[in-house]
Amino acid sequence: MLKEKKSKTGVFIALVCVAVLLAVAIILENTLDPTKNTIFFTVLKKTAVYALVACSMNLLNGFTGLFSLGQAGFMLLGAYTYAILTIPVAQRPAVYYIYNGSAINFSLPELFGGGAVGLILGVLAALILAGVVAAAVAWLIGLPVLRLKSDYLAIATLGFAEIIRAIFQWDALGPVTNGANALKNYPTFSSFNIKGADGAVTVRLSIFVAFLLSAVCIAIILLLINSSYGRAFKAIREDEVAAEAMGINLAKHKRLSFCISSFFAGVGGGLFAMFANQAQAKTFTTAMTYEILLIVVIGGIGSISGSCIAAFLYVACSEWWLRFLDNEITLKSGFKVPLLRNGFRMVVFSIVIMIVVLFFRRGIMGDKELPDLFRKRKNTKAKGGEGNG
Amino acid sequence: MAENVLRMEDVTMQFGGVVAVDGLSLEVDQGEIVALIGPNGAGKTTAFNCVTGVYEPTNGRVSLLGETIVENHPQGKMKAQYKGGEAGKFTQVVSHTPDQITQKGIARTFQNIRLFGALTVFDNVLIAKHMRAKQNFLSATFRLNAKEEKRMREEAMALLAEQDLAQYADEVASSLPYGLQRRLEIARALATEPKLLLLDEPAAGMNPQETQELTDFIKQIRTEYGLTIFMIEHHMDLVMQISDRIYVLDFGKLIAKGTPAEVQNDQRVIEAYLGVADDAEN
C-alpha cells in the first residue's frame, strides 16, 4: 500500500542518517586532537546516552500518554546492574573496600572469556540485563501504579525513584551496591578503543560505541512505535475509553509500554554509567528526570528525532556553549560584564526552557519526525545528522 | 429456536440510592435493527454501558449468542440498599472489561464521537484490527508479523473503500466534517469484526439530509455485513424508518415494546414524551 512505501523511504533515510553519523563519529574521533576537544567528545557521548533515555521517556509520555517521572530511578537500576555485573573480579576488593569485598564475585566480561570478545559480549549482556532488571521492577511497580490517573502516576513514579535511591544507599546492601559510595573500574566507552602493542591507542572507538549502542536501541523504539503495538499505544494516548472499546486491553498495553520504556531507561542508565566512569545513587536525582523531561519537551512530545536533536542541543548548551556564562568576564576596557558568575548559566538555561514551554509548546519537531520534513520539502537538502544519535 | 444475539435479563443499575436502569429485559435477534428510545435521562446510555462492560450492573444478566458475558447480583453494602427487583434470581458474578466484550463481538460507537483525533483516518481503522492480529510485541517490533501486518492494512483499506472513506485515508481524523466523523466511527467499530453493533445516538447533531444518509448507511451495513444492530436514537424519523422493533425506556423502566407502529400508538409512550395531562395543568 501507499502507506508502507512511505514508511520504507523513511526507514531508508533514517538508516542513511545513522550510517553517516556513525562514520562521522569515527572520523572526528580519530582526526581531532583528543586533549583539545575533550568537551566536544564528552558532549557527544552524553548526547548519545541522553537521547536514548529521552526517547524511552517519549515512548511513555509522548506516545502512550502516561505521564511518568520515574526515569532517573530506572536509570539508577540499570547503571547499578551494569556496574555490579562488569567490575573485574580483581578490582572488586578495591572498589568495595569499605565492605571488605563484593558479595558478587564474577564479572560478565571475564565469564565470556575476557579479551575483546569477552568485553563485547560481557558489556552487551550486562546492558541487556540492566534493561531487564529495570523492566522487571517496572512490571512490579506497574501493577498498583498504572491504575492511577495521569498526575497521580507522575507523583507515584517520582516517589518510586526516591525510594529506589534510598534503598541503593542503604548500608545493609553495601556488599552489593557499595552503599553510598561510587561503583567504578568497570568497562567504559573508552575500553573499546583499540590499543597497539605498546598500549597506546591506535583507533578510538569510544564515541562510535556510544552512538552505535544508542542508535540500535532508538531504532528498536522507533520500530515499536511504528508497529501495531505502537498504534495501540497512540490510541490509548488519544482516548482511553475509545481504545478500550476497540478491544485494546488498557492494563496490558500500559504495562507493556511502561516496561519497555523502563527497559530502555535501564539500558540508558548502563550507558550513563559507562559515560560517567562511575555509578553512584546520588547522581540519579529528580533533577535528572526533569532534565530528560525538558529534553523531550524541547524536542517535541511525540517525536523521536526531536528528542535526539534536543538531547544534543541540551547537552551541548549546558556542558559547552553556555559555559562562558558561569565565568566572570572583564572586558579590555575594564568593564565587568554584569551578572556573569557561577550559576548564571543554569538561570539563563531555565529561562530559555520556560520560553519554549510557554511559547513554543510543540518544541522543535512537534510530533513530526525528520523524514516527514523531507517529504514535504523534497528540494531542501538533508541537514543536521543528529537525527539518530 | 435460534439463540438471541443479545439478551438482557432484569438488568438493574443502581448508583448509590439512584436506580438508573430498573429491571430491563430485552432481546435482539439475528439480523434485526432494534432501537432503544426514551426521554433524556431515561437510562439508555447506562444500559449500553452495562452491556459493554463500562459499568457493572447491580443485578441482572447479559448474554451474547447464549454465552453469559455479564452477570451480577447485589453484594456488600449494595445488598441493604438495593431497590430493584429480582434480587435473588442471579447467583453468579461474571464481569468483563470493555476490551474483552469487544473481543467477544460487540462493537460500539459513542454519543459524543470518540475518534483518535490526532491520528489519520486509516490509522483509526487499523487500530481496531490490532486486537484480532496474531502477534506479540516482539514479533510486531521486529516485523516478524509482516504477513499479519499486511493483512491488517489491506483489510483496513478495503473497509475504508467500502465505506467511501478511502479518499480521506491520510487525513487527520479530527479534521473531517462531522457527518464523516460519525461514519468513520462506525467504520472503525466494524473493523473489530463484531457480531453485534451498538450505536449510541448515531444521528445526534445531524441535519435532516445527513440523517437520511445515515439511515441508508445503517441499512446498508446491516445487509452487507449480516450485522445485528442495537441502537439508541432520538431522531424519530430514523428510528421509525429502520427499526424492526423498538423498546421504550422511561425513568429506567421499560414502558413499552413492539414494532414502530405499535410503539407510536402506545398511550404510555406518548405520556412519557409529552407529559401526562394533569401534569400540564399543575
Next chain:
Amino acid sequence: MQYAISIVLSGISLGGQYALIAIGYTLVYGILRLINFAHGDVFMVAGLIMVYLTSFLAGTLPTGAAIFLSLLLMLILTVALGFFIERAAYKPLRSAPRMSVMISAIGVSYLLQNLATYVTGGLPKTYPSLPLLSETITIGGAPTKWVTVITPFLVIALVLALQQLINHTKVGMAMRAVAKDFETSQLMGIKINNVISMTFVIGSALAAVGSMLYFTNYPSIVPLSGALPGLRAFVAAVFGGIGSIPGAVVGAFIVGMSETIIKGSPWSIFSDAFTFALLIIILVVKPTGLFGEKVTDKV
C-alpha cells in the same frame, strides 16, 4: 518517656508545617487540577527572602523591628511571587493539555532552584533566629523550641480562618464553584482568573508562614530545601484527599508524625521511602484519599 514526648512534639510541629504547604497544593489542585510542582520552591524562596531581608534591614533598624518588618515584607513578596508565577507560567496555558501545564510547573520549579543557586552561590544560608519562636522551653522534661508548641495552634487558627473564608465569603463561594465546575462557573459570570489568582495568593501566604516555622526548626536553606518538603506535603494532600482542606491537614500530621518516628529509628534512610509508600498504598486502596470526593468520567 522524655524521648517519646520530644518525638511526638516535633512530629506534630513538622506535621503542622507540612499542613500549611499542603493546603497550597490542595487548593490549586482542587481548582486547576494541577500539581503545582513549584509550590515547594516558593516555600524555599520565602525562606531565602527572609534571610536576605533580615541581613539587609539589620543594619538600619533595631533587631525587633527589623525582624518584624522582614516578616511582613517576606509575606508580601512571597504572595507576589505566587501570584506572578500563576500569571506568567500557568495562565497562558489555560486551554492547553494538562500535561503542558504540569511541565510548565516543573520548569518553574527548575528556574526557581537555579535562581536560588545563582543568588546564594550554592552555599547554605542560615535562617535568622526569630524572637520567641527560636527560644527553648522544656515540656515534660524534653527541651524544645517554642515554635514546636506554637505551630499546631497557629495551623489550627489559620485553617479555621481559611474555612471561614471559603465557606462564608463571596470569594470563597466562587472558589468552591470553580473547583466544582470550571466552565460552568465561567458561564455564571465568575471571574475565574481572579479566583485562581486568589487561590495562589492564599497558598503562597500559607507557604510563607510555613517556611517561617519550618526553617526556624531547620535553619539551613539550600536551593533544594523546598523540593522534598514540597513533595511530602503533596503526599499529605493526596493522602487526606486532594481538594479537601481538613484532609490536607490530617494527612500532613500523619506524614509529619511518621517521618519523625522513622527518622528517630535505625531505618532513618527509609523515611521518604515510607512517605511515598504511604502515597502508593492510599492511591491503590482509596484513590480519593481519606476525605476526597469521588469523581467519575462520563462515557
